[in-house]
Amino acid sequence: MPRPFTPKVVTASDLLEGDVIYLTAEDGWTRQLTEAELIQDEAHAQLRLLFAESQPNSVVGAYLAEVKPGPRGPEPTHFREAFRATGPSNYAHGKQAGA
Amino acid sequence: MYSYSDFDRAFLAERNAQFRAQVERRLKGHLTEDEFKPLRLMNGVYLQLHAYMLRVAIPYGTLNGAQMRQLALLAEKWDKGYGHFTTRQNIQYNWPKLRDIPDMLDALAEVGLHAIQTSGNTIRNTTADHFAGAAADEIADPRPLAELIRQWSTDHPEFQFLGRKFKIAITGSPEDRAVTAAHDIGLRIVTRDGEQGLQVLVGGGLGRTPMIGQVLRDFLPRADLLPYLEAALSTYNLLGRRDNKYKARIKITVHENGIEEIRRLVEARFIETRAEFSGEDQALLAQIEAQFTPPAFRGGNTETYDAAYAADPVFRAWADTNLAAHRRADHAIVSISLKAPGATPGDATAAQMRVMADLAGQYGYDELRISHEQNVILPHVHKSDLPALHAVLKHHGLATANIGLISDIIACPGMDYCALATARSIPIAQEIATRFEELKLEHDIGPMKIKISGCINACGHHHVGHIGILGLDRAGVENYQITLGGDAGPDAVIGSRTGPGFPAEEIVPAIERLIRAYLDLREDAAEPFLATYRRLGDAPFKSALYDESARTKAA
Numbered sequence: 001m002p003r004p005f006t007p008k009v010v011t012a013s014d015l016l017e018g019d020v021i022y023l024t025a026e027d028g029w030t031r032q033l034t035e036a037e038l039i040q041d042e043a044h045a046q047l048r049l050l051f052a053e054s055q056p057n058s059v060v061g062a063y064l065a066e067v068k069p070g071p072r073g074p075e076p077t078h079f080r081e082a083f084r085a086t087g088p089s090n091y092a093h094g095k096q097a098g099a
Numbered sequence: 100m101y102s103y104s105d106f107d108r109a110f111l112a113e114r115n116a117q118f119r120a121q122v123e124r125r126l127k128g129h130l131t132e133d134e135f136k137p138l139r140l141m142n143g144v145y146l147q148l149h150a151y152m153l154r155v156a157i158p159y160g161t162l163n164g165a166q167m168r169q170l171a172l173l174a175e176k177w178d179k180g181y182g183h184f185t186t187r188q189n190i191q192y193n194w195p196k197l198r199d200i201p202d203m204l205d206a207l208a209e210v211g212l213h214a215i216q217t218s219g220n221t222i223r224n225t226t227a228d229h230f231a232g233a234a235a236d237e238i239a240d241p242r243p244l245a246e247l248i249r250q251w252s253t254d255h256p257e258f259q260f261l262g263r264k265f266k267i268a269i270t271g272s273p274e275d276r277a278v279t280a281a282h283d284i285g286l287r288i289v290t291r292d293g294e295q296g297l298q299v300l301v302g303g304g305l306g307r308t309p310m311i312g313q314v315l316r317d318f319l320p321r322a323d324l325l326p327y328l329e330a331a332l333s334t335y336n337l338l339g340r341r342d343n344k345y346k347a348r349i350k351i352t353v354h355e356n357g358i359e360e361i362r363r364l365v366e367a368r369f370i371e372t373r374a375e376f377s378g379e380d381q382a383l384l385a386q387i388e389a390q391f392t393p394p395a396f397r398g399g400n401t402e403t404y405d406a407a408y409a410a411d412p413v414f415r416a417w418a419d420t421n422l423a424a425h426r427r428a429d430h431a432i433v434s435i436s437l438k439a440p441g442a443t444p445g446d447a448t449a450a451q452m453r454v455m456a457d458l459a460g461q462y463g464y465d466e467l468r469i470s471h472e473q474n475v476i477l478p479h480v481h482k483s484d485l486p487a488l489h490a491v492l493k494h495h496g497l498a499t500a501n502i503g504l505i506s507d508i509i510a511c512p513g514m515d516y517c518a519l520a521t522a523r524s525i526p527i528a529q530e531i532a533t534r535f536e537e538l539k540l541e542h543d544i545g546p547m548k549i550k551i552s553g554c555i556n557a558c559g560h561h562h563v564g565h566i567g568i569l570g571l572d573r574a575g576v577e578n579y580q581i582t583l584g585g586d587a588g589p590d591a592v593i594g595s596r597t598g599p600g601f602p603a604e605e606i607v608p609a610i611e612r613l614i615r616a617y618l619d620l621r622e623d624a625a626e627p628f629l630a631t632y633r634r635l636g637d638a639p640f641k642s643a644l645y646d647e648s649a650r651t652k653a654a
Contacts, residue, residue: 015126016197018151057128060146078575080514083523084148088515090443090525093179093194094149 008045009036009074010052011084012062020084020095021059022074023052029059031095033085034073039064100161100466101246101390103211110254111208114215118142119201126198141221141259143214144200147518153192153200154217155207159227159245159269160188160476162467164456169210171452177203182452184437184445186471186509186558187266188226189217193516215253220261222252222332226268228276229470232393233432233478235424238288239295241271243388244324247380250387251325258332262339263347265332266304273589278471280312280591281305281563283349284331291318301331301361302353305557309593310350313358315365323369326376330369334361394464399483401429407486414489416542417500422485425478431485433463433477434470435492436499436507440536444510444528445473454495462488471560472509474502505540505547505614506532509560513553513570514577520553522570522577523603527551530607535614544614546627548587563587565629566613567594568606579606581613583640584632597641609644616643 010023011033021029022036030036039045045064052062065081067074076082087094103111118138125135139145143154155170162170170190174182177199178192185191195203207213216223225245232240248267252258258265269286270277279285285300297319303312319327338361339352346355353361407414423432435455438444447455455475459467462484468476480488492498501507508531511517513524528551535541550564554571561567567582578600585594601609614628620639621631632640 013146018146018149018195018197020149056131057126060132079577080148080572083514087149088193088525089523090446090515090529091179 005040005042005045006077007067007069007074008039008064009033009067010039010045010048010062011036011065011081012052012059015058015060023048023062027051031098032073033067033076033081034070036067036074038067038069038074100163100242101158101211101387107211107250108208111213114142114213114254115201115204115208118204122197122201137219140218141215142200142204143217144197145218145518147193147516148514148520149516150194151197151200152516153195153203153214154185155190155192155212155214156217156224157184157188157190157212157469158249159225159231159242160229160469160471161227161231161242162469164460164465164467166210166212167452167456167459167467169206169212171449171456173203173206174449174452176206181446181448183443183512184447184469184473184475186473186511186560187224188229188469188471189224190469191512193512218264220263220265222248222255222258222261222265222267225249225252226266226277226282226471228270228272228274229468229472229476230276230423230432230478231271231468232391233425233430234272234274234276235426236274237272237426238290239271240391241269241286241288243384243391244286244288244297244321245269246387246391247325247384248328250383251328251380257329258336261332261336262341263344263349265335265349267328275589275591276470278560278563278587278591279303280589281309281560281587282312284315284328285312286324289318294320296320297324299327299331302350302358303591304348304350305560305562306348307345307555307557308348308350308354309557309562310354311591311593313353315358315362322381323373325380326372327365327369329372330365333372334364334368338364394466394479396427396430396464396479397481398429399481401482404482404485407489411486413493413500414486417489417498418485420500420504421502429482430479431482433480433485433488434502435475435477435497436501437474437497438501438507438532439496439499440501440506440532441529442532443525444508447475451495451497454491454497458488458491472507474507501541503546503548504542505535505544505549508532508549508551509564510551511553511558513551513559517553519556520570521555521572522553522579524551524553524559524568524570527568527570527579527603527606531610534607534611538611540614540618543624544618544628545624546629547614549610550585560587561585562593563591564594565632566610568610569600571600573600577603579603581609581644583613583637584629586629595637597637597644599645612643612647613640616640
């Protein structure tokens with residue numbers, strides 16, 4: 001039995017800044033995980049990933065990251081994605097600095 | 100120290116211009132990421148968890164003041180005001196923008212620094228004893244040979260596409276502060292019948308399959324260094340596995356073929372390579388050596404030092420831990436700790452870099468070193484200058500007296516920065532250092548090397564820590580395994596794993612239990628942790644780790 005699909009977002013790194021970015025439902029890119037498109041369907045996830053990969057001149061290393069729905073939008077389920085969404089823990093640098 | 104020739108400058112300028120054009124082509128879309136990635140890696144540019152990272156080589160750990168000031172400039176102008184010194188005598192900038200990196204490389208070239216071959220399957224920055232040229236116990240300064248290797252290996256056409264990365268370390272002292280036994284090739288300067296030569300180790304390395312290097316050649320005449328390295332590298336290049344990344348390092352080649360077979364192949368190839376060297380390398384070495392003559396050491400008495408040592412307990416504590424014996428009795432080697440409790444191991448702000456550069460200029464013959472233990476060294480300071488130097492360090496938060504003690508922790512960047520990491524390292528180092536600062540036990544504990552890696556690749560050298568900590572991802576939670584009894588010294592030892600790992604919130608208490616067990620078990624205060632461990636084995640320490648935690652949970 002295939003495992004049931006769990007919610008995803010499309011995430012990547014920005015070519016110029018190297019910063020973590022997320023695909024929005026409006027075909028744009030956001031720096032905030034909460035603003036990302038929450039993908040609930042496997043076929044749709046593959047299409048969205050293809051869409052991201054079709055922008056190699058602004059987006060690097062796109063992949064599907066596991067998330068769960070939250071009151072403010074998608075939330076990370078794994079600590080790696082939580083760090084990517086906030087920044088390092090030793091300094092208030094990265095995304096948390098702008099929050 | 101070595102200063103660039105016209106050839107070096109022209110080579111680097113051309114290389115930087117090439118990379119600038121490659122970045123432009125990437126930004127315009129003329130190069131795909133797949134095409135660009137190997138090009139950026141060749142120039143030290145990684146794409147990490149939150150940003151690009153630029154890794155700059157500090158050749159054999161040696162810097163002058165102008166170079167240190169330039170590192171500060173890069174930190175301020177193109178990064179977030181700090182840099183991270185690594186376990187391979189590199190500095191990493193964690194936040195550069197791709198568009199700025201060509202300018203950063205040009206700025207580095209102004210002071211004779213580069214990021215070439217700090218990544219990729221090439222010969223990496225050759226590391227050396229951070230006390231080189233200064234240590235009382237040294238046979239010879241290894242840096243001229245390290246510089247010769249740098250020049251030979253940089254852009255060496257045969258070794259740009261090795262099966263895997265290749266790390267060389269060299270020491271001129273029997274104390275081996277360069278962990279030569281944990282390198283693909285380790286070189287140790289030795290003497291035989293009054294002649295200087297090299298003992299060559301091969302196949303050491305940490306990572307997922309930790310191994311201690313074996314002796315490939317017991318005594319190699321100095322003049323044969325390059326042809327012999329070329330023979331060893333070309334043997335590995337042909338024989339090393341390319342089918343499996345995890346079996347591609349030379350340690351696996353040595354392990355699978357046996358040291359005798361490797362030696363036979365290398366020696367056979369050496370006959371050919373030696374014939375191809377016609378002596379230019381030795382002429383070059385002579386020119387390099389002329390640039391490594393020791394500074395004109397000043398004389399004078401050490402009364403101010405003796406007086407401060409007698410009168411000031413803070414200075415005395417610092418002097419006792421952070422000074423090492425210099426080849427001249429009236430000088431000392433100063434280690435500047437980048438490990439203030441709670442700080443990120445190996446990080447220095449631009450302001451601190453400038454202070455250290457200024458101090459090197461004022462008191463240290465303009466020389467600085469970076470250690471693989473992520474500290475900064477002033478290799479030559481007259482003892483009478485030490486009280487004044489200490490006062491300046493104290494003012495800038497750089498006078499932490501903990502070299503070789505429990506808070507002098509090696510830690511890789513871990514999952515706070517690194518894309519490969521499976522768990523964080525830095526917060527664990529911060530918490531351990533802070534905890535033992537609260538307990539005021541550090542000096543009572545004595546010599547203690549804790550080394551932390553955030554993944555199996557072992558950049559934090561956890562296998563050779565007296566206490567090693569390895570951060571892993573266990574079912575989506577950070578988990579930390581402990582190894583005990585590792586030793587990075589001349590008789591290097593890989594530590595043994597104690598058993599199941601601990602979650603992040605339990606690792607610091609676990610380390611505290613280990614240390615308290617040691618304090619109970621040691622014969623007297625003069626017996627360091629490693630000696631107690633070797634005398635008693637791991638049973639009492641495992642008991643402290645696991646039985647006590649079981650008792651605590653049951654209670």
